[in-house]
Structures are given as C-alpha cells and as structure tokens.
Amino acid sequence: MKISIISFTKRGMALSLKLKEVLKEEREIALFTKHGASINKVSDYPGIIHITESLGQWTKGQFEANSALLFIGACAIAVRAIAPFVKDKLSDPPVLVMDEAGRFVIPVLSGHYGGANELAEEIAEALSATAVITTATDVNGLFAVDVFARKNNLAICGRSGIEKVSSAVLNGERVTVAVAEEYTGQVPKELTFVSYPTEGKVSVVISPFIENSERADLQLCPKAYVIGVGCKRGKSFKEIEKIINKQLERAGLRIEAVAALASIDRKKEEAGLLQYAKEYKLPFLTFSGELLSGTRGEFTSSSFVKEQVGVDNVCERSAMAACGEDGEIILPKYAENGITISIAKKKWSVAFDGT
Structure with a gap:
C-alpha cells in the first residue's frame, strides 16, 4: 500500500518524518506539506515535498492514484479536501487523520475494505498513540464481512449485501455462510456454516459462479x-x-x-x-x-x-x-x-x- 502523508505546520512535518521511520519498511511512503512558511524553511525537513497546487487538486491526484492518505492536522481540513472525490466504500482509498501532537489516529474513510482501521492501529502502536475506531462491528468485537473479504482477496459482488449482512450480525440474527472450496480456521460464532451447494438462500456465499448470485444476500468471489x-x-x-x-x-x-x-x-x-x-x-x-x-x-x-x-x-x-x-x-x-x-x-x- 502506498501512503501519502500531508502536514501543514513545522510540528506536523516533524511528525511525518517520524512516521516514515517507524512504519513498516515494505510500505511506499511519500511526504508532502502545504506549509505556510517559505520553501527555504520547508527545505529544513529533507524528504518532504512542498506542494504548490491547491489542496483539492493534490487530493484529487492521490485519489486517482489510489494512495492511502494521512492528514496531520484538523479533521475538518481532511473532510473538506476529500469531500468532492468520495464515491464508494469499495473503491475509495483509505483516509486517516492524526493530530500534530501524535496522540490520536482517526480512520475517516474506507476503514474496513480499504484497510484504514488496521493502518490506524499500526500507526497508533508504533507511536504509542490511540486509534479512534468508530465502525460498529469493530466497536462490538464482531465479524466484519468486508474486512474478511479484503484479507482473503475476495471481490464483493453487490455493496448493499455488506450492509444487510453487517446489520444481521449486529442485531444477533442468524447469518449463514457457504464456501464452494476449502476453508481453514474457526468459523466465527456470529456465523452458521452450511454446506455447499446450498439448499435455499444463504446470507453469504463464497463462490465464483454466476448461478450463485441469486442464492445469497452477499456473494464473495475468489479472484482465482x-x-x-x-x-x-x-x-x-x-x-x-x-x-x-x-x-x-x-x-x-x-x-x-x-x-x-x-x-x-x-x-x-x-x-x-x-x-x-x-x-x-x-x-x-x-x-x-x-x-x-x-x-x-x-x-x-x-x-x-x-x-x-x-x-x-x-x-x-x-x-x-x-x-x-x-x-x-x-x-x-x-x-x-x-x-x-x-x-x-x-x-x-x-x-x-x-x-
């Protein structure tokens, strides 16, 4: 995952440099600033790119490149910057905000399928900060079908199915799942495993076949x-x-x-x-x-x-x-x-x- 970190003050720039040091080496990390000071002063922070375009133009480019975004500053700055480009939870890049004191990391967009929640927890652990997670399944410690799909490289066929399954999980309703091939691990207590091929409709079917599209609230396709x-x-x-x-x-x-x-x-x-x-x-x-x-x-x-x-x-x-x-x-x-x-x-x- 490529991560673009943008800051707006000297303290924020210093924190962005620290973040680049502590995050895992395999990540591609680019540092930017929209600092009000002169470019000469920005040059005191090597490796940080001073952007001359508007914040909106820069954000648009990052969305098009599907880069994860971390804003070091106020939440309002990030919300206004990303608002024109937000489309869908399955295609939007992960967006996070961190205060320049390095105390809190907040996933703002694509917490589950984009991986913003996990990235927030990784950053928080590295800096001894607090990850502020607000998604309902995480708060309640329950199975999140979109996180499961991302970790298993499964394509989500029909975003409305995510909401239906997640709602059933949160309400303690019976959620059935069928898998067309092998599976490993303990099926979460929130799910009821049923054999494949299924008899009647199920909540989730993990299958690549067209014929299963009408047999489940949500179909997850293995990209295989x-x-x-x-x-x-x-x-x-x-x-x-x-x-x-x-x-x-x-x-x-x-x-x-x-x-x-x-x-x-x-x-x-x-x-x-x-x-x-x-x-x-x-x-x-x-x-x-x-x-x-x-x-x-x-x-x-x-x-x-x-x-x-x-x-x-x-x-x-x-x-x-x-x-x-x-x-x-x-x-x-x-x-x-x-x-x-x-x-x-x-x-x-x-x-x-x-x-």
Whole structure:
C-alpha cells in the first residue's frame, strides 16, 4: 500500500518524518506539506515535498492514484479536501487523520475494505498513540464481512449485501455462510456454516459462479481465474470483449472472479488486450515464448501458431503460466474470429483466522 502523508505546520512535518521511520519498511511512503512558511524553511525537513497546487487538486491526484492518505492536522481540513472525490466504500482509498501532537489516529474513510482501521492501529502502536475506531462491528468485537473479504482477496459482488449482512450480525440474527472450496480456521460464532451447494438462500456465499448470485444476500468471489488470450494483430477491444465474456458465461464464471489477463510477450502492446485489461481493471501479464514452451501441462498444439510465434499454444500456456504449478485448465482453447481463449484456475481457499 502506498501512503501519502500531508502536514501543514513545522510540528506536523516533524511528525511525518517520524512516521516514515517507524512504519513498516515494505510500505511506499511519500511526504508532502502545504506549509505556510517559505520553501527555504520547508527545505529544513529533507524528504518532504512542498506542494504548490491547491489542496483539492493534490487530493484529487492521490485519489486517482489510489494512495492511502494521512492528514496531520484538523479533521475538518481532511473532510473538506476529500469531500468532492468520495464515491464508494469499495473503491475509495483509505483516509486517516492524526493530530500534530501524535496522540490520536482517526480512520475517516474506507476503514474496513480499504484497510484504514488496521493502518490506524499500526500507526497508533508504533507511536504509542490511540486509534479512534468508530465502525460498529469493530466497536462490538464482531465479524466484519468486508474486512474478511479484503484479507482473503475476495471481490464483493453487490455493496448493499455488506450492509444487510453487517446489520444481521449486529442485531444477533442468524447469518449463514457457504464456501464452494476449502476453508481453514474457526468459523466465527456470529456465523452458521452450511454446506455447499446450498439448499435455499444463504446470507453469504463464497463462490465464483454466476448461478450463485441469486442464492445469497452477499456473494464473495475468489479472484482465482486467469484468462489466457492469443489473437491476430489489430483485434479490437470490442471483438476481444465479446469472445472473452461469452466464454466466461460458458464457464459459468463472474468477471469479478478473474485475477488477470495473460498472453505472450509479443502481445504486450496489443491495443485491444490493453484496453480490455484497463476496462475490467485486470493486470495484463505477458510471458516469453521460451517460458511458455517450458510450462508444464497438456495443451492443444498448433503447428501454425508455433511457426508464427515460436510456441505451439498461447492461450492455454499463458493462463497456466500465470496460475503457477497448482493451476488447472477449466476451459480449453476456444478459437473464433482470429482470437483464442482459455481459462485456468488457481487453487484457492479462505481463512477465517485472518491469515
């Protein structure tokens, strides 16, 4: 997670430098200030960038970059800065506020799915401060379905389902959960585990399948499937989209269950594939012909494809290369209109103990 910390006073700048030192090393942390003093005085605090644009413009850029934001200053400053850009709890970045004395850390936005609550607790522990957590499930020490989804890399299908499930948990109502694959850990006392496939409707179903969308108040999709693609040069986004989405429907899979798009490195600049990845917010992974040739598995071989790109199959091999050794082909090569598609599945499970 990238974290952008902004301060407004000399004391705030000093605290931001301290925060950068104490937070975990694997985090990418950038320091900014909208300090009223001269830039020369700001230069006394090395590593802090003095922004000359408006605070609103800066905040907009951070939202677009999906960077976590920590404002060192008054809550009102943060609220006014982020207000025009707040959209949805599942897409907004985490936003926190800390007083310049370093006493309190307050998650303001995306406490659960964005991880602001956990980040607040991490900062508070590092600085011996107090994390001010206000979300109801946390305050009551109860199961939070959106936190569970984030920790298990599950896509949330339908934000209204979060509210329905959380409300039931808070009111002590029966909340049932079914998992299409394996799970580990102790199921929380607030949940009642039921077998999959389910009989009748359940509160939460953890499944990648379209058919389950009407069988639960909330469906959580494991991002465990990779679409392998090969295509002739110049295929448009619409052509690619039509065939991929048709094959996802054929496999019975929701698009939310897709983890990545994959192909040979010769296609890394293919406009139609790049646009598909961008439109559906998917990583686009490409592999060398040499690596694909060495990928283990049984694949549909084509002498023509090998003559053209140096490997006998692109779609199946690239999907499997992206999945790793425990992957399996669930939809073999399908060819239409100069485009080949295959879908592979990574092994997945969920953990109720947070690991």
